[in-house]
Amino acid sequence: METRVIFGHLVEEIAREAGEMLLAKRPARPEVLATKSSPTDVVTALDRACEELIRSRIKAVRPDDAILGEEGGEAGEGRVRWIVDPIDGTVNFLYGLPEWAVSIAVEVDGEVVAGAVNVVPRGEVFTAVKGGGAWLAGERLRCNTGVPLERALVATGFGYESGRRRVQAEILGHVLPRVRDIRRGGAASSDLCSVAAGRVDGYYERGLNPWDYAAGGLIAAEAGARVGGLSGRPNSPGFTLCAASGLFEELHDLLLPLDPERDA
Ligand code: IPD
Numbered sequence: 001m002e003t004r005v006i007f008g009h010l011v012e013e014i015a016r017e018a019g020e021m022l023l024a025k026r027p028a029r030p031e032v033l034a035t036k037s038s039p040t041d042v043v044t045a046l047d048r049a050c051e052e053l054i055r056s057r058i059k060a061v062r063p064d065d066a067i068l069g070e071e072g073g074e075a076g077e078g079r080v081r082w083i084v085d086p087i088d089g090t091v092n093f094l095y096g097l098p099e100w101a102v103s104i105a106v107e108v109d110g111e112v113v114a115g116a117v118n119v120v121p122r123g124e125v126f127t128a129v130k131g132g133g134a135w136l137a138g139e140r141l142r143c144n145t146g147v148p149l150e151r152a153l154v155a156t157g158f159g160y161e162s163g164r165r166r167v168q169a170e171i172l173g174h175v176l177p178r179v180r181d182i183r184r185g186g187a188a189s190s191d192l193c194s195v196a197a198g199r200v201d202g203y204y205e206r207g208l209n210p211w212d213y214a215a216g217g218l219i220a221a222e223a224g225a226r227v228g229g230l231s232g233r234p235n236s237p238g239f240t241l242c243a244a245s246g247l248f249e250e251l252h253d254l255l256l257p258l259d260p261e262r263d264a
Helices: 003-025 045-061 090-095 162-178 188-197 210-222 247-258
Strands: 032-035 042-044 066-069 073-075 080-088 101-108 111-119 124-129 134-136 153-156 181-183 202-205 226-228 240-243
Touching: 003 045, 003 101, 003 111, 003 124, 032 045, 042 045, 042 090, 045 066, 045 080, 045 101, 066 210, 080 090, 080 188, 080 210, 101 188, 101 210, 111 188, 111 210, 124 188, 124 210, 134 188, 134 210, 153 162, 153 188, 162 181, 162 247, 188 202, 188 210, 188 240, 202 247, 210 226, 210 240, 240 247
Parallel strands: 066 080, 153 181, 153 202
Antiparallel strands: 032 042, 066 073, 080 101, 101 111, 111 124, 124 134, 202 240, 226 240
């Protein structure tokens, strides 16, 4: 079997197991264990336990691969790197909102080749293997096409630091009057899967980390969306924009003059 297909099976299997563990162990009101970039950027005990479970499963089958995880950072080096967000949408997880996900991707030589996003409370596992399409419950996903800016439902998200948020709110003030409406789901990986599934038409956000977009970005791309940064740059923590061609360019041209990559 082709290596990327094997990676596809592994990311899905591990994301499913991690999701089951989280559902079984999630207390009614999870406690905040620590904060990171700001007092609202939280870590719960289950973020850490889940990442440990995922790391141990990866090491059992692929002991020599590198792993980058939201909670544990980077370990190892080599051509193959796993990119893990044990709970994307931690604030939703904390509040009991049904929009949080386990996100796992595999990168080979810097290119994401397999990804799984398990939106656990909804029981939805989105998967993709590079060149093999994006899938949900046996159905091939296709993003919406031909949607003009003024009819586009656009998802976005906000960082945790107040200066960045002030700019993000300012940008939003220019976008909202130009589109159908805005959605703020609270989990970037799930937002990207929503583009893949045609549940929103586009998505943009400044300041994501690779664990937020690696798996979801592949899933959106395999569903036919364009995923990138601004001014022809690739998708990066600087900026992530995702939509079918046509809307991608319209959103890009609306956003670029607003200088959305600044934090003050
Ligand atoms: C966050 C979520 C959120 C996005 C933030 C991310 P976390 O990830 O994906 O939707 O707006 O930029 O940091 O902290 O819940 O893993």
